[in-house]
Amino acid sequence: MNTTTRDTKDETMTDLTDDRHRGPDFTGRVVVVTGGAQGIGFASAQIMGRGGASVAILDFDKDAADRAVAGLSARGARALALHADVTDQLSVKAAFDEVRTTFGDVDVLVNNAGVAGPNRPVWETPPDFMRSMFEVHVMGAYHCIVEAVPGMIEAGYGRIVNVASVAGKEGNAGGGAYSAAKAGLIGLTKSLGKELARKDVLANAVTPGMVTTGISTRSGVSEERNRQLTALIPMGRQAHPDELGQLIAFVASDRLTFTTGSVFDASGGRATY
Numbered sequence: 001m002n003t004t005t006r007d008t009k010d011e012t013m014t015d016l017t018d019d020r021h022r023g024p025d026f027t028g029r030v031v032v033v034t035g036g037a038q039g040i041g042f043a044s045a046q047i048m049g050r051g052g053a054s055v056a057i058l059d060f061d062k063d064a065a066d067r068a069v070a071g072l073s074a075r076g077a078r079a080l081a082l083h084a085d086v087t088d089q090l091s092v093k094a095a096f097d098e099v100r101t102t103f104g105d106v107d108v109l110v111n112n113a114g115v116a117g118p119n120r121p122v123w124e125t126p127p128d129f130m131r132s133m134f135e136v137h138v139m140g141a142y143h144c145i146v147e148a149v150p151g152m153i154e155a156g157y158g159r160i161v162n163v164a165s166v167a168g169k170e171g172n173a174g175g176g177a178y179s180a181a182k183a184g185l186i187g188l189t190k191s192l193g194k195e196l197a198r199k200d201v202l203a204n205a206v207t208p209g210m211v212t213t214g215i216s217t218r219s220g221v222s223e224e225r226n227r228q229l230t231a232l233i234p235m236g237r238q239a240h241p242d243e244l245g246q247l248i249a250f251v252a253s254d255r256l257t258f259t260t261g262s263v264f265d266a267s268g269g270r271a272t273y
């Protein structure tokens, strides 16, 4: 694959015959991808669906979730749309009850739902926005972990992938709330990994840099801000969602056996640790 020349504009590529969608075997696995209706989450859902997983797309964008499931089903994957908001514990519980009834216990949880926000310094960040970042990225992942982990422990198998950000490792000037929340998610991952280390339930984070998705538009991030953040990437470009999808699918698979509580970088060389 020539990643230097590939088109990074098509974010919803659904050609599952394409080699870029070939990933690990997920036969018999039940997968929940939060925020899986589009972008990075959808890319990973397609790869795991192609690998044989039953895929539940948990997203608060009902229309996008339904479209994603229609796309996955059309390609032969077993797929289910769960209309839920990760910040709402009861809504998450109802969604996991539905997936357990339809597919069975969850083997793989990808905590990917996320939003960004406008560029401003910490001291000018409204408290409601600060809280909302923690609600989505930390509490949202926590709510899903509470639902998924007991079944994984009982089954003696599980894979949890938390989609954090290079911002959580480095801190983006102008993105304090987002960076702090993603750092919180990384800390949560490290604790969880240690707690589950002897149960074949592995919990890891992936940290994208900039990925060409609709998140900026959906979160009100300016073009200028996008350019500034892209300029920080040594590879000189943003990632295609499939590049993250492949990494997430690997970390979510049984090919991963000796790594937990850890962080997989996908920032095009930006991360310094």
Ligand SMILES: NC(=O)c1ccc[n+]([C@@H]2O[C@H](COP(=O)([O-])OP(=O)(O)OC[C@H]3O[C@@H](n4cnc5c(N)ncnc54)[C@H](O)[C@@H]3O)[C@@H](O)[C@H]2O)c1
Residues within 6 Å of the ligand: 034, 035, 036, 037, 038, 039, 040, 041, 058, 059, 060, 061, 064, 084, 085, 086, 087, 112, 113, 114, 115, 116, 136, 140, 163, 164, 165, 166, 207, 208, 209, 210, 211, 212, 213, 214, 215, 216, 218
């Ligand atoms: N795109 C990037 O450059 C980039 C970089 C670093 C990290 N990330 C992280 O990757 C993850 C995926 O981002 P993306 O770029 O694919 O974004 P995206 O906007 O394309 O997809 C995010 C999805 O999450 C859903 N969502 C948001 N809040 C939700 C909630 N409370 N409950 C349920 N669903 C919710 C949205 O409806 C959307 O479908 C996010 O956590 C994001 O912070 C993205």
